[in-house]
Amino acid sequence: MSKKHSMSPSTAATTAATTAAKPVPESSVPKKAAKPAQQVTAVEMGARQREISVSEFFTKNRHLLGFDNPRKALLTCVKEAVDNALDACEEAGILPDVTVRLEIVSTNGTLPPASQATRFRITVTDNGPGIVRQQIPRIFAKLLYGSKFHRLRMSRGQQGIGISAAGMYGQLTTGKPVTIISRTGPRAAAHFFEVQIDTKKNEPLVHENKQIEWEQPQGTQVAIEVEGKYQKGRASVDEWLEQTSIANPHVKLTYCTPEGETKEYPRTYHELPPSPREIKPHPYGIEFGMFLKMLQDTKSHAVSGFLASDFCRVPPQLADEICKAAKVPPHAKPRELKGPIAETLYRRIQDTKIMAPPTNCLSPIGEKAILSGLYKQIKGEFYTAVSRPPAVYRGNPFVIEAGLAYGAAPQDQNKPRQPAMPKAEGERDEEDSELARVIRYANRVPLLYQQSACSTFKAVLSTTWKNYGVTQSRGALPGGPMVIFVHMASVWVPFTSESKEAIADYDEIQKEITLALRECGRRLGLFLRRRERAASEFRRRNIFELYIEEVVEACNRLKGGKLPKEKLKAQLQKIATSRTGGLKTDEALGKTNAGPEGLPHSIIVTEEGIEGEVDLAARVQADTAAAPVETNLLGDEQPVETQTKAQEKKSAGVKGRDAKLLKGEAAQLAPFKGPDRPDKPKKPSRPNKSDKRVSGSRPRGKK
Amino acid sequence: MAAKQRKTTTVEKKLIGVADVVITAAERSKDPTIEIPIRALSNVSFNARKGLIEMGSKKQARSFFNVGMAKKFMQTVLVADALSELQRAELTTSLREIYYRTKHTIQDSHENTFDTQDESDPVIEDLEVSLSALREELHVRAENSGSIVGPVVFGDDGDRVDCAKLGKGGYSVPSIVEPEYLEIRRCTADFVLLVEKGTQWNRLSEDKFWRRYNCVLLTGNGQPPRGVRRLARRLHEEYRLPVYVLVDNDPWGYYIYSVIKQGSINLAFESQRMAIPKAKFIGLSSADPERYELPRNVGIKLNDKDIARAKELMNYEWFKKPAWQAEIKRMLTSGLKYELDALANKDFQYLTKKYLPRKLKEKDWLD
Structure with a gap:
């Protein structure tokens, strides 16, 4: 009978109720009759039945929240802490500045290497508004406590489980409390807390509470010690942070890895996303049971007033019409509507044509920000981004955004061409069998697990990429060096489980994703065709140049070696140039300077320079360039020059070299950083020499 | 060269003609073109009186400055060269040997003149027809499989x-x-x-x-x-x-x-x-x-x-x-x-x- 503990609280309660209500005739259950020794009376059973606290439930079912294995648990803890930090900052209108620090905690006195370690301390610091002292314990040590559940407004967190669950997991695996430092402003004092959760009661236990000195003027710092496993690669903390930085280019993210490295994800977009509004539920998204509850809870005294004030998009006039259609007097008291009358009312509402919910509750990332995020983190030749107009599923408004980064960076393109080895029969150029990578987001949070269960992934598969000049085998991802970005912003993202790993497969959502992907694909197709056209012209000219040599040699041999070779060659070359259209080809090859046509919100990187949203790209470069230098200055008092040199001498790795390189580039990019450039220039300025160098050597994400 | 004293055969003259096509066209700034009779059902007719299948007069122009044909043209010239080499040396050879003889990597690229024998065999047949020279006259022999x-x-x-x-x-x-x-x-x-x-x-x-x-x-x-x-x-x-x-x-x-x-x-x-x-x-x-x-x-x-x-x-x-x-x-x-x-x-x-x-x-x- 202990199985009841594993049920969810609500079902457990109802089962308890039904079993209590029904007298169980012992003889009617033959199995029990066979084993009379195990008979239990209803009274005895009743004595065992008791309430289960949410915390107890989730302690046993931690996999539901994403703590299935140590590696995932580590990621989930980081994710919950960062999500909270970003939500808080954005809500307070502060450009987020978040530091994530992973430290190895020794269990037996010696510090194991990062890959062997089993215990970590996660510290996440933000520059957000801080938390008032009284709320700190409950926010961090009580499940299902928060500000985000009872409202319809887009945010990363939804239920109020996340951070307290992370704390509970830490407590469970290491026995250590969660430590919090929070300060609401430079004038306020910083409070230090150590809290644990009383799993039986789902209430916080405060271990320590004092005022301390803190160097930060404002913000919150959470530290949790957990059992975990640090492993790079797919679905790692590193990948998650990198993807977070792509979808949140307005965030400055600093990441101190357990290996002692510091990674900087600079801010490349300097505007906060518009703050989403809170909305009332849309009538289409309400189930009947919920509707009954709303009838009871409303503050209005009349049904028409209730409809008009408790829902969005129901003006008083429409409310009256609905009442009329349902044959309910508009002045009836909502609390008195019950049973069939309420149901007719509910049906009439569903039948009435009601405007789609307002969309100012959403805060999409925006095409420019997606572009800058992709451009910053992913190497490629072509970038594009599409934001769909808002749509509605089950009464919840949502926006789908898609982005795409394609190709190898120009500096990588030339590499494999070097070894021109003669090929034997049957030998081919090694084909790139690389498949596209899909990065998925829900309300700006990267989703790393359960890719194949996710609506976004299914939409990517069902898009016919072949139409856009990309290879795709049946039922597989498209091939080629490509990253596909899909973001769903909604007041309520329908996840398939509490651990928020995959978006459920609603038709409306899938349709929107497909439309966004198609638009991305269309632009990619345009780009590829344009590139192909240039390449084929180039090949045309090249072919003739290659073959002329062969033909001349063969003719010479046929003529017994008595041929004026150079003359024949020159003659043939002259014909070749005239046949391949001379200067026109130069144009097709992009040597003249026409911008990308029909490619809005895209960036094209060629060896010659950047096209499209040039100013955006330049700004990203300037930011990426400036960032490491800045942190070096903050890090210690040494002047930059000497420090980079010192680092180089020690050959301390990539970062030192980059820092130096970048500093030079930042200076080169100065002309692009003009303060008030037009938003989208019709014709991008002629890419100059500095462009070329930049695109050739700028450091980008590690991908 | 030792072959200089030897009298050039008719076939050899025909092969050299391929080079002449290129040279003359180049001098006139024209696209060098070889005419090749089409070898397909569309270009044969059955002569009931003689009881023979006869080739029609349809021809296909193979020109150099055409992206689709450039490689074929180059290959044709190469094979013509190899065949004339056979004539000079008075040797016979197989189709496969011709393929190997003419196969090399084009300078400054990783492209081969021929990738498989399937590319060189039709070129030899093309030359046979367009020069109206028999394969035996071209000194190319098949397997002794009879x-x-x-x-x-x-x-x-x-x-x-x-x-x-x-x-x-x-x-x-x-x-x-x-x-x-x-x-x-x-x-x-x-x-x-x-x-x-x-x-x-x-x-x-x-x-x-x-x-x-x-x-x-x-x-x-x-x-x-x-x-x-x-x-x-x-x-x-x-x-x-x-x-x-x-x-x-x-x-x-x-x-x-x-x-x-x-x-x-x-x-x-x-x-x-x-x-x-x-x-x-x-x-x-x-x-x-x-x-x-x-x-x-x-x-x-x-x-x-x-x-x-x-x-x-x-x-x-x-x-x-x-x-x-x-x-x-x-x-x-x-x-x-x-x-x-x-x-x-x-x-x-x-x-x-x-x-x-x-x-x-x-x-x-x-x-």
């Missing part, structure tokens, strides 16, 4: 080869059998029997069928190579020997017969000296299984390809004779094909002892 046995004496490189004294293995027919290479000194046979399959030729040779019926046994192991076809034609022409063709009863067997009789579509330009319009189809006919009481279970079901091919054959001009239409239709209605080997079902020597004697006695053949 055998002959019977009362015939050849002179080959000064050696006397008596095909009646070569046991059951016979003489391997060289790929070039023109009089200057192979001399027919004596032939006392009454007819030529051309067998599709080596296995059945072996059966006949082992049973000394040729001795009893005084004939020449020839085989080409499948589609007979040029050497075998040309030799049969010479025996037919020079010694007035009738030629009988013995093939499997399937569309491919019919086509082998038709190639021997009227020439092939691909090499229609050579029909003149290869085809034997008077050749007769002796078997296996689709009427034979009934007549010779072959059980149905030794037949093989026609597959889709067979059926498609048979229908194609029925549309060829040279299969329009009523007897042939009936023959092919009969096969299609029965839905079965029979191999020559199936005759062994009755007796190992059924072919030698019963089948062929009866056929010859009854003069049961198709024209």
Whole structure:
């Protein structure tokens, strides 16, 4: 009978109720009759039945929240802490500045290497508004406590489980409390807390509470010690942070890895996303049971007033019409509507044509920000981004955004061409069998697990990429060096489980994703065709140049070696140039300077320079360039020059070299950083020499 | 060069002509173009009077400054060069050797002039047709994949080869059998029997069928190579020997017969000296299984390809004779094909002892 503990609280309660209500005739259950020794009376059973606290439930079912294995648990803890930090900052209108620090905690006195370690301390610091002292314990040590559940407004967190669950997991695996430092402003004092959760009661236990000195003027710092496993690669903390930085280019993210490295994800977009509004539920998204509850809870005294004030998009006039259609007097008291009358009312509402919910509750990332995020983190030749107009599923408004980064960076393109080895029969150029990578987001949070269960992934598969000049085998991802970005912003993202790993497969959502992907694909197709056209012209000219040599040699041999070779060659070359259209080809090859046509919100990187949203790209470069230098200055008092040199001498790795390189580039990019450039220039300025160098050597994400 | 004193042959002159095309065109700033007669069904016609397939006059221009043809053009010039090298050195070679000779990586690239032999073979055929030079004249030989046995004496490189004294293995027919290479000194046979399959030729040779019926046994192991076809034609022409063709009863067997009789579509330009319009189809006919009481279970079901091919054959001009239409239709209605080997079902020597004697006695053949 202990199985009841594993049920969810609500079902457990109802089962308890039904079993209590029904007298169980012992003889009617033959199995029990066979084993009379195990008979239990209803009274005895009743004595065992008791309430289960949410915390107890989730302690046993931690996999539901994403703590299935140590590696995932580590990621989930980081994710919950960062999500909270970003939500808080954005809500307070502060450009987020978040530091994530992973430290190895020794269990037996010696510090194991990062890959062997089993215990970590996660510290996440933000520059957000801080938390008032009284709320700190409950926010961090009580499940299902928060500000985000009872409202319809887009945010990363939804239920109020996340951070307290992370704390509970830490407590469970290491026995250590969660430590919090929070300060609401430079004038306020910083409070230090150590809290644990009383799993039986789902209430916080405060271990320590004092005022301390803190160097930060404002913000919150959470530290949790957990059992975990640090492993790079797919679905790692590193990948998650990198993807977070792509979808949140307005965030400055600093990441101190357990290996002692510091990674900087600079801010490349300097505007906060518009703050989403809170909305009332849309009538289409309400189930009947919920509707009954709303009838009871409303503050209005009349049904028409209730409809008009408790829902969005129901003006008083429409409310009256609905009442009329349902044959309910508009002045009836909502609390008195019950049973069939309420149901007719509910049906009439569903039948009435009601405007789609307002969309100012959403805060999409925006095409420019997606572009800058992709451009910053992913190497490629072509970038594009599409934001769909808002749509509605089950009464919840949502926006789908898609982005795409394609190709190898120009500096990588030339590499494999070097070894021109003669090929034997049957030998081919090694084909790139690389498949596209899909990065998925829900309300700006990267989703790393359960890719194949996710609506976004299914939409990517069902898009016919072949139409856009990309290879795709049946039922597989498209091939080629490509990253596909899909973001769903909604007041309520329908996840398939509490651990928020995959978006459920609603038709409306899938349709929107497909439309966004198609638009991305269309632009990619345009780009590829344009590139192909240039390449084929180039090949045309090249072919003739290659073959002329062969033909001349063969003719010479046929003529017994008595041929004026150079003359024949020159003659043939002259014909070749005239046949391949001379200067026109130069144009097709992009040597003249026409911008990308029909490619809005895209960036094209060629060896010659950047096209499209040039100013955006330049700004990203300037930011990426400036960032490491800045942190070096903050890090210690040494002047930059000497420090980079010192680092180089020690050959301390990539970062030192980059820092130096970048500093030079930042200076080169100065002309692009003009303060008030037009938003989208019709014709991008002629890419100059500095462009070329930049695109050739700028450091980008590690991908 | 040592070859300088040697007189250039006509073929060599024709090959050099390819280089001249390029040079003249270059001087006039024109696109160098070689005209190549089309080798396809669309460009052949059946000359009913002569009983030959003849090549039409349709030509295809292969020009250098055309992206689609540039490589082919370059390859053609390269092959012409290799062929003229053969002429100068007075050597013969195989198709495969030409492929290797002309294959190299183009300078400053990783592109090969030829990737497979499939690219070089058609180019050689193109040159054959456009220069109207025979493959033998180009000094390109095929595999020796034919055998002959019977009362015939050849002179080959000064050696006397008596095909009646070569046991059951016979003489391997060289790929070039023109009089200057192979001399027919004596032939006392009454007819030529051309067998599709080596296995059945072996059966006949082992049973000394040729001795009893005084004939020449020839085989080409499948589609007979040029050497075998040309030799049969010479025996037919020079010694007035009738030629009988013995093939499997399937569309491919019919086509082998038709190639021997009227020439092939691909090499229609050579029909003149290869085809034997008077050749007769002796078997296996689709009427034979009934007549010779072959059980149905030794037949093989026609597959889709067979059926498609048979229908194609029925549309060829040279299969329009009523007897042939009936023959092919009969096969299609029965839905079965029979191999020559199936005759062994009755007796190992059924072919030698019963089948062929009866056929010859009854003069049961198709024209």
